[in-house]
Amino acid sequence: MTHTIKCNLHIQGHARILTLGILLIFLFPISVLAADNQEAETLIQTTCSTCHKFQGKEESRFHLKAPDLMWGGSKYQRDWLIRWLTGKEPMLYAKSYRWDQGQTPETHMTVTETQAAAIADYFEQHLKDSKVTVGAFHMDKVTKRDIEVGAFIYKEHACIGCHTIEENGQLVGGPQSANLADSGNRYNADWLFRFGINPQDYVPHSGEFLADATEPQLRTLIGYLMALGVKDFKFYEPWTSQEFSQASVERGKVVYKEYCSQCHGAEGKGDGPAASGLNPKPAIHANIAFDQLPMDYLYNVINFGGRAVGKSPSMPYWGLTIGQQGVADVIAFLKATFKGAPQPAQTGVTASGPSGICPQPRKTQKAPADFLTLSNPLPSTKSNINAGKTLFHETAQPLACKQCHGEKGDGRGPLGGGLVPPPRNFTCGSMMNDLPDGQLFWIIKKGSTGTGMMSFAGMPDEQVWQVIHYIRTLAK
Numbered sequence: 001m002t003h004t005i006k007c008n009l010h011i012q013g014h015a016r017i018l019t020l021g022i023l024l025i026f027l028f029p030i031s032v033l034a035a036d037n038q039e040a041e042t043l044i045q046t047t048c049s050t051c052h053k054f055q056g057k058e059e060s061r062f063h064l065k066a067p068d069l070m071w072g073g074s075k076y077q078r079d080w081l082i083r084w085l086t087g088k089e090p091m092l093y094a095k096s097y098r099w100d101q102g103q104t105p106e107t108h109m110t111v112t113e114t115q116a117a118a119i120a121d122y123f124e125q126h127l128k129d130s131k132v133t134v135g136a137f138h139m140d141k142v143t144k145r146d147i148e149v150g151a152f153i154y155k156e157h158a159c160i161g162c163h164t165i166e167e168n169g170q171l172v173g174g175p176q177s178a179n180l181a182d183s184g185n186r187y188n189a190d191w192l193f194r195f196g197i198n199p200q201d202y203v204p205h206s207g208e209f210l211a212d213a214t215e216p217q218l219r220t221l222i223g224y225l226m227a228l229g230v231k232d233f234k235f236y237e238p239w240t241s242q243e244f245s246q247a248s249v250e251r252g253k254v255v256y257k258e259y260c261s262q263c264h265g266a267e268g269k270g271d272g273p274a275a276s277g278l279n280p281k282p283a284i285h286a287n288i289a290f291d292q293l294p295m296d297y298l299y300n301v302i303n304f305g306g307r308a309v310g311k312s313p314s315m316p317y318w319g320l321t322i323g324q325q326g327v328a329d330v331i332a333f334l335k336a337t338f339k340g341a342p343q344p345a346q347t348g349v350t351a352s353g354p355s356g357i358c359p360q361p362r363k364t365q366k367a368p369a370d371f372l373t374l375s376n377p378l379p380s381t382k383s384n385i386n387a388g389k390t391l392f393h394e395t396a397q398p399l400a401c402k403q404c405h406g407e408k409g410d411g412r413g414p415l416g417g418g419l420v421p422p423p424r425n426f427t428c429g430s431m432m433n434d435l436p437d438g439q440l441f442w443i444i445k446k447g448s449t450g451t452g453m454m455s456f457a458g459m460p461d462e463q464v465w466q467v468i469h470y471i472r473t474l475a476k
């Protein structure tokens with residue numbers, strides 16, 4: 001008996017020491033945290049507040065010493081904030097925050113890592129922005145195309161007039177306000193989106209500008225900014241989504257009848273009621289081998305329209321009208337229904353016209369004189385020809401040349417059969433030898449107006465000359 005009691009007491013004694021130990025382990029960091037929190041609050045109240053505002057109403061920059069931080073808990077990515085506070089980030093305002101007072105930028109005060117982490121905690125706990133809806137911006141839905149459109153809007157809507165970004169390792173744009181080159185590592189996307197809806201809610205009378213952008217445009221712009229500075233940004237590919245895995249050919253057939261046949265014709269022959277007035281003509285879907293075309297291109301031309309891929313703006317952008325499921329369904333229908341042009345007869349004449357024949361009738365516009373006299377500035381070396389070959393067969397954006405001009409360059413690619421007039425036959429030496437380099441260069445850059453030849457305006461000159469070297473090797 002006694003023995004067991006003793007034993008029990010002994011065990012209880014151990015348990016008490018253990019509990020005390022556990023309590024200590026738990027209490028210790030709590031007390032440290034509390035102390036950090038207290039220190040953060042004191043720092044903010046005694047030091048940071050001498051320049052920044054942490055409460056009250058948003059105000060004009062011209063009444064402030066430093067940017068308002070009332071929304072600090074929603075605006076920044078935590079890691080950026082800590083880097084900023086520990087002095088590891090470059091200044092944001094190249095001409096100083098108060099450029100109007102002729103100040104030069106001074107380096108920002110720094111704190112220790114621990115203090116910075118505590119300040120970040122404090123921001124998250126006390127400086128949440130009630131205007132921001134968490135999850136309003138879908139970072140996991142940003143496509144490559146969104147970013148291209150966003151980049152375009154950034155320049156077309158004057159953002160670059162006041163905010164710098166990085167291009168080829170250099171800062172470009174007007175350094176009036178915050179540098180946005182590293183936006184993707186700095187902002188919280190939901191905050192940035194809310195800021196974009198109306199900047200005056202944050203920086204009234206500070207010189208900021210409200211762009212005339214629709215919500216979808218604003219989203220592409222935010223997607224673009226959120227990718228700036230981010231290595232290996234992971235793009236969303238809509239054709240991997242559920243809408244595509246559950247696409248229905250039957251539903252797609254209905255979409256086609258309701259929306260596409262008015263131009264492309266009930267049977268995809270390019271002869272809908274609107275076709276007679278269009279130039280270029282709507283593609284002859286019946287002659288396109290849809291399952292050979294890359295999904296990104298099909299998705300982009302249907303969802304974002306002809307203009308998005310350097311083609312006619314008369315091909316509408318359907319995404320808003322038929323939604324993602326509609327786009328997925330109509331693509332399923334196109335792939336299931338249209339398998340390409342009939343095999344060319346011996347004369348080389350296909351249903352769509354004289355594709356592959358030699359010489360082809362050319363109604364192509366003549367390049368301006370200063371282009372016609374250009375000759376290829378690059379030597380016709382193996383490496384230039386190979387670089388051109390890769391562009392032609394694989395990498396040219398928005399679509400590789402071979403998809404229209406064909407694997408052999410004879411104009412019989414999977415999409416080529418659907419175009420009137422047909423793609424140029426580069427194998428036809430007697431015709432190609434009469435076309436100067438400058439003519440080819442001009443058409444590749446600008447596209448051929450009124451035809452299915454899109455513009456490759458985004459292709460650097462050097463690459464255009466490389467692809468021309470490759471095209472020249474195809475002529476027989």
Ligand code: HEC
Nearest residue numbers: 043047048050051065066067091092093096097105109119
């Ligand atoms: C002497 C004035 C001053 C003090 C003190 C000061 N700041 Fe700043 N802070 C500035 C100025 C000026 C800028 C804009 C700097 C620039 O050109 O990038 C700035 C920028 C910032 C930014 C980025 C703002 C933005 O553009 O979104 C944060 C965050 C920030 N400070 C936090 C703090 C915190 C936290 C403290 C206290 C630990 C603090 N600052 C102390 C003047 C000050």
Ligand code: HEC
Nearest residue numbers: 061157158159161162163176177178203206207208209211
């Ligand atoms: C005419 C000049 C001007 C133009 C154009 C302009 N901005 Fe601004 N921007 C400002 C000013 C001023 C502020 C307020 C911050 C400040 O005082 O510098 C600001 C603030 C911002 C901020 C918040 C910066 C921060 O970290 O606090 C973002 C993001 C921004 N602008 C994005 C844009 C985008 C996107 C566009 C194009 C649609 C654009 N701006 C066009 C002047 C401009």
Ligand code: HEC
Nearest residue numbers: 259260263280281282283306311312314315318330451452
């Ligand atoms: C208002 C007329 C019009 C309507 C309606 C229309 N399209 Fe088009 N589409 C065109 C024109 C014009 C072209 C040729 C564009 C070019 O070559 O520049 C085209 C081309 C295409 C192409 C080929 C792209 C290429 O590279 O040549 C596809 C695919 C396509 N449309 C799909 C559709 C689908 C799917 C619908 C219905 C959801 C549709 N179109 C509705 C006018 C239309």
Ligand code: HEC
Nearest residue numbers: 364396399401404419421422423424440443448451452453
């Ligand atoms: C969507 C289909 C399509 C794609 C993709 C395409 N082309 Fe074309 N291309 C055409 C069509 C159609 C024509 C005929 C235009 C005409 O008759 O004016 C053409 C004509 C040309 C011409 C003839 C210019 C002339 O003066 O006769 C050149 C050069 C050319 N394309 C180069 C390219 C290169 C290089 C690429 C890839 C970087 C490319 N094309 C991609 C459809 C396409």
